[in-house]
Structures are given as structure tokens and as C-alpha cells.
Amino acid sequence: MLGKRKRQTKAISGSEVRSSRSDSSASDVDAPEIFRRHFETQFTPLPNIEKPAVVEEELEEEDESESESAWGGISEEDQNAIEVVEHADVHTRMAAVSKEELKSFMSSKPPTSAPPISIVRNPSATTVDGDDASEAANLKKDLALHRLLTESHLLDSANSSTAMGKNRHKATDLRLQALGAKSSIFKQEKMPMSERKGIIAKQTQREKARRDEARQNGIILEKVKMKSKMESGKRDRGVGAPGVGKFSGGTLRLSKKDIADIEGPRRGSNGRGGRGGGRGRGKRGK
Amino acid sequence: MSTSTPEFLKFTTHSFFTQRLVLSTLTGRPIHISQIHSSPTNPGLAPHEISFLRLLDSVTNGSSLQISYTGTTLTYSPGLITGGIAAGVSDVVKCTLPDTCRRGVSWFILPLCMLAPFSKGPVNARFEGEGVITSATESGDVSVDTVRTAVLPLYEKFGIPGAKMEIRVLQRSCAGSGGKGGGGIVEVRFGAQVRLPKTLHMHRRPGRVKKVRGVAYATGVSASNNGRMIHAARSVLNALVSDVHIAAQYDQAPLVPDKTNPSAKKRTGVGFGVCLVAESGVDGVVYSADLAAPSEGGVTPEEIGKKAAWQLLEAIERGGCVSSVGVGTVLLLMAMGSEDVGRIRLGRDVVGSEAAIGLGRDLKKFGASCWGLRDCEGDETGDLIVSVKGVGIGNVGRKIV
Numbered sequence: 001m002l003g004k005r006k007r008q009t010k011a012i013s014g015s016e017v018r019s020s021r022s023d024s025s026a027s028d029v030d031a032p033e034i035f036r037r038h039f040e041t042q043f044t045p046l047p048n049i050e051k052p053a054v055v056e057e058e059l060e061e062e063d064e065s066e067s068e069s070a071w072g073g074i075s076e077e078d079q080n081a082i083e084v085v086e087h088a089d090v091h092t093r094m095a096a097v098s099k100e101e102l103k104s105f106m107s108s109k110p111p112t113s114a115p116p117i118s119i120v121r122n123p124s125a126t127t128v129d130g131d132d133a134s135e136a137a138n139l140k141k142d143l144a145l146h147r148l149l150t151e152s153h154l155l156d157s158a159n160s161s162t163a164m165g166k167n168r169h170k171a172t173d174l175r176l177q178a179l180g181a182k183s184s185i186f187k188q189e190k191m192p193m194s195e196r197k198g199i200i201a202k203q204t205q206r207e208k209a210r211r212d213e214a215r216q217n218g219i220i221l222e223k224v225k226m227k228s229k230m231e232s233g234k235r236d237r238g239v240g241a242p243g244v245g246k247f248s249g250g251t252l253r254l255s256k257k258d259i260a261d262i263e264g265p266r267r268g269s270n271g272r273g274g275r276g277g278g279r280g281r282g283k284r285g286k
Numbered sequence: 287m288s289t290s291t292p293e294f295l296k297f298t299t300h301s302f303f304t305q306r307l308v309l310s311t312l313t314g315r316p317i318h319i320s321q322i323h324s325s326p327t328n329p330g331l332a333p334h335e336i337s338f339l340r341l342l343d344s345v346t347n348g349s350s351l352q353i354s355y356t357g358t359t360l361t362y363s364p365g366l367i368t369g370g371i372a373a374g375v376s377d378v379v380k381c382t383l384p385d386t387c388r389r390g391v392s393w394f395i396l397p398l399c400m401l402a403p404f405s406k407g408p409v410n411a412r413f414e415g416e417g418v419i420t421s422a423t424e425s426g427d428v429s430v431d432t433v434r435t436a437v438l439p440l441y442e443k444f445g446i447p448g449a450k451m452e453i454r455v456l457q458r459s460c461a462g463s464g465g466k467g468g469g470g471i472v473e474v475r476f477g478a479q480v481r482l483p484k485t486l487h488m489h490r491r492p493g494r495v496k497k498v499r500g501v502a503y504a505t506g507v508s509a510s511n512n513g514r515m516i517h518a519a520r521s522v523l524n525a526l527v528s529d530v531h532i533a534a535q536y537d538q539a540p541l542v543p544d545k546t547n548p549s550a551k552k553r554t555g556v557g558f559g560v561c562l563v564a565e566s567g568v569d570g571v572v573y574s575a576d577l578a579a580p581s582e583g584g585v586t587p588e589e590i591g592k593k594a595a596w597q598l599l600e601a602i603e604r605g606g607c608v609s610s611v612g613v614g615t616v617l618l619l620m621a622m623g624s625e626d627v628g629r630i631r632l633g634r635d636v637v638g639s640e641a642a643i644g645l646g647r648d649l650k651k652f653g654a655s656c657w658g659l660r661d662c663e664g665d666e667t668g669d670l671i672v673s674v675k676g677v678g679i680g681n682v683g684r685k686i687v
Contacts, residue, residue: 097531102531102533105435105499105533106501106533106535108434108452108453108454108455109434109448109449109451109452110434110435110438110439110441110442110448110451110453111434111435111439111499112448240481249407249408250369250405250406250407250408250479251406251407
């Protein structure tokens, strides 16, 4: 669209130039001009190329006949300057907001105050200058060396090609545990209880055998890790939360055990007698 | 609360109707309102007020209402806010608004959201029927977009998480012919209940406006209206803020059953409008503006967009940390908070508005402590710092004794 307009303005100004020229200097037109005009009446207008010559000519001419030319006020340069009309619409700038932000704004939830994490990173931010680059490379090498040192024991069995994948997984497991993973990725989550029991029994038995052997040989081993008591004990309830039952969805749910705890042991007659009495009454009602 | 000696608080006229009912429900004090719309031509409770009473009845348990024969007096003794027991398969309380309703659905949603944090269970309500107007209305109600983007974020400052609230606009609608009725469907889900709202301290500078967001909506009219409104609004705002973005939302007009022909349906609630929200660099400070075309038409989208932008600029000029749209919510939540003094910086005109003064008077009548007002020192904005002491009642349903 823009290109079309430009072309139009160019064409108009060109024709204007030519017409004005024909008005003013009809007396002393040179031969190429006549040819040119002839050609243009027959065919399409020619592109303007011999500007400097024309300008000189016009300047010379202006000295002679300044009064008669009404168009002389407008200089040649102004006429030839292409008027560019640019219609800059706001629609071009509309895409300033990312799609994720727009989506989150138009969702049914209230917009969050936290700035959204943009997935697309600024490419300029990742470029680093000279010594920073070397620093980064050094860090990388350090990391590689560290990994080699910590995981080198896995390489002992890495001769066979099948062990490569296993070793990779083992290395991943080691790294995860170093980062603080709760359990190993090799731990199977679901399995029959009997199998699990067997595995645990075998582990403890193996450990016990190792310790026995070490003691007999006079080797001092590491201390046995004590299991923390916190895990099996009561869990910590928050401040202000109810001391009994389970609170969810605005309701406090009390299990039968909770109710029994609150009520405490029955006084007077023993529980059996009371229940029996209740049953008896029911039967009598029938 | 002993029900043996009900001490009714007496009020007159229909002004601050929802606010008084909300305060009554939250504090547990019964109220008596007389002279409701006491003009001789059309006396008694208006359709939207009746609808609100129905809604209140369905989200509470044990509340009782008595309306006089003419509808000019009302006695309300509140019950416990339970969030309502949903009927049937859906888990929402349905609130059907009649086609004579002139108020926007935000008139219902704002007080419902004030009650919701103090409810026993989650409050899920669905507004439907031939009277649901989701757009801004001429009676001064804001659009649902403003409620969602400018009022609900304020709850976060009170420790009420925004992740658990939702306003789903299933069908948009502007005001129908004569400003009556719509046909929209709006679902409000408020699952964030608290024991006591946190004490609010927003007495610092409100910061500068960093970005402007908004929604332009056109319902049942050409979608190009959106673009024209956005263009006009941006022509005002672009010079002032670099980060302006207004989303366009086009919907079909809602179908409602035709009264004259029972088998046929007709489209209603045609119109367009725009909602703008300016966010400050300080967390939680928002200003909003809202404007929709009047139901009789005759205004260009350019005019609406430009006026909305000016309205936004006016809201920003009034200053303070909370604009007049959210001031009622914020002051009420502060008053319902723990027995601690919270402070908030408000623009002088925001405090001086009829709504804020009315709220202060009503709160005093309901037994809350008065506000402390003082001038903001250190700058020449003329803002006020309002100190509000909470009553410490909070959520009765969540109280574990």
C-alpha cells in the first residue's frame, strides 16, 4: 500500500515538473527534449534522469525571465522531493504485550500482581564480553572436573557398552541426591509387600553380616544411622489450627476415634453393658 | 449472640442497602429498614433489591426476613454465612435476576465478595436470567471486568489468596432497551475463606502508574467498535504511559425468551463499552475507569473510549492507594479485621465521597470504632491517612473455640 502511494506521488511530481518545464521554456527546447516529448506522447512517460543539466538550464533561464514565470517561486528541489505520506497506525504497536500476559489478564481469575516469567529470553542478555566468556568456560570446566571426580567410580564398569546407559542413570541419581532428593530414582514405588519385605530383610541381613565381619576383623566402621523419631510421632499442627480432627473446606471433620478421645473412657457401667442395653431396647421396640 | 433480645438497628431509605445488609450479616446484628423507596408512585423494594435479599437468603443459614405489605419496611435478622447449599447436580447457588433489573451484576457481586471471605464454606454463585447486565451501567455500576481486575486484587493484601477466586463471564451482556435487563451469565467462585483478614498497612506513597490494561467489549454490535474505542483511549493515554494494552472482546448478544411470542427468542443487551485499569509500580495500587454506551445509543465508540480514558485520569488524579471503586471493600475488610489498627492512604476526594462517609457512619452504628483521619505529611498531594481499628469478629463459622 505504501509503495503504491509512493509511486503515485512520484509520477505526479514528475509530470508536474515536465509540464512546468514545457510552460516556461517552450522557446528554447533542445533536441533530446523534443524527442522525449514525442516518445512520451506515443508511449509511456520516461523516467527523469538528466536532472543536473536541467537545473543548470533553469538557473540560467531564471536570470533572464524572472518576472514572467509564475511558478519560479518553487524551487526545483522541492518539486522533485518525494512527498512520503506515512500512516502509522496503532495497530502495528498492539502486539507489545505477550500472549501469556494477555491470556492471564483475560482469564476468569483476578490478574496476579507478580510479573509473569517470560519464556522467551532476551538474546542480548545472553551475550557476554571477553573475560566473562572465559570465566563461564572455566566454570564449565570446573563443573566437568568435579563431576568426573565424584562419578569416576562408575567408570570402572563402563567397559561394556550396555553399562553406559546404566551408568548415566546412576550418575543422574548421584547428582539428584547431592541436590537433596529425598529418595533414589531407582527405588521402586509400588511393589508387593512380601517382595518389599524380602528386599528390606536382605538389606539388613547384608548390612549386619558386613558389620559382623568388620568387627571380627577389628575394622571400625561408620556409626549406625539412627532413625529419627519425629517421622513416626505426631505431626506438627499449625498455630491457630484445631487441635483435633481434620479441617478442610471450612468444616472440621472428627473421626470416630477423635470423638472417643474427646469423650474419654466411659464412667460407671462398662461399655459392654451399655451397648447391650441399647440393643435390647431396640428389640423390645419391635 | 443471644436471640432472646433482638436489638434492631434502625435505618431509613434504600441508600447503602447492600452495605447495611452485609454489615448486619457480618456483625450478626439484626436491622430494620423503613421508608424504602417511599415515593407514592412506585413504593417498596425495587426488583434488584428483592433479588439481593434472595441471594443473601441462599448464601446464609438461619437468616430471617420480613417485608411489609407495601415493601417499604424490611426487618432482617442475619444467620450464619454458609456459602449456600447448592441444589441439584451443580455446586453453585443460582441467582436469577428478573428482566426489570436496572443495576449491573457488579451491584450483587461486590457485596457477595465482601461476605465470601467470612463464609463457612466456599461461595459459588451463578447469576443468570434476563436481568444480568455484565457491562457498566448508567446507574454507576462497574462492569464485571473492573470487579475482577481492580477490586478482587485488593483482597490479596488482606491475606485472602486471589488464586481461589474467580469470576467467569459465560455470557456478556450490556443493558437492554431502556436500561433494563440483559441476559448475561456470570459465575462467581470464591473459595478463599479466612478466619480474620490481615491488618492492612498501605500508608506509603502510591507510586506512579506503570501500565494501563483494559478490556473493550462489544456485544451484539460490530466488533470494529472495540478497535475504535481502543484507538480513542490510546490516543489519550499513549502520551502519558508507554505500556498501554487494551484487549478486545466481542460476543454475540444473548438470547432471551420473547414475551410477546412464547415460542420465539430475541436478542437483547446490545452495546459496547470499555474498562481501563491503571496499575502503579507499588504492589496492589490500581485505579480503574469504566464506561459503556447508554442503552438508547447515539454515542460513538471514539467518544466512549476518550471519556473512559479521561475518567481513568481523573481516578489517578484523586490519588491515594485505593480508588473509589475499591474503597468500600477495603475499609469494610479493615473494619472486620483483627483488633489492630490498620492504616491506609486515600485521596481526599475518595474519603469525602458519599459512599465512604456513608460506610463510616454505618460502621459506627454497627458498633465498629470510628476512623482516625490525618493529613499525609511529607508531600503536597493532600492525601489523608485513614486509621481503621478492626472489630475482631472475623469469621464466626471458622472460629474454633
